[in-house]
Amino acid sequence: DAKTTQPDSMESTEGETVHLPCSHATISGNEYIYWYRQVPLQGPEYVTHGLQQNTTNSMAFLAIASDRKSSTLILPHVSLRDAAVYHCILRALNTEGADRLTFGKGTQLIIQP
């Protein structure tokens, strides 16, 4: 799988909108961009994923650059519950669904009250 680069940490304040960047300059045409987050002592939580078009759900907005070499996870109006390590992971679609995810260090998002 192609590699991603994320900042080690970012800090924001409750109520603000957070932009979490991810660089993936060597992404392949069939690789999806997945975002997960993890808080201490819990399993990772799926946030969103996309291929080429921007996507949105109840948790976040995923903005994907037109050349797909970078993406940004946008978290609107963050709360203390959004404090977590956010992972940007590339993965090609596996039709049987049994694909593995390779987690790195991710970005530690710190939220101040």
Added chain:
Amino acid sequence: DPKIIQKPKYLVAVTGSEKILICEQYLGHNAMYWYRQSAKKPLEFMFSYSYQKLMDNQTASSRFQPQSSKKNHLDLQITALKPDDSATYFCASSRPGQGKYFGPGTRLTVL
């Protein structure tokens, strides 16, 4: 209602013993996985199963053996336990093209 059940939540074992970690998912997913997370390290993929068949194995040691008795079960048997096996073990499941759903984990401590 719990979507993925992992039992037990905490497990303490002595070196050389054998333990089984239980995982059941009630999401109707065809794929199930095991991941491991040691202290302050990234999550590490171990196994993936699809329709009860082993699809991928990234665990070098044969001491770790997944067992799928039912389509919504994927247990993990660990033999000859070592202190280095101490970690939190997460079970996960998914459908093709969807995000993975992770369980709450089993925290294993080997003394």
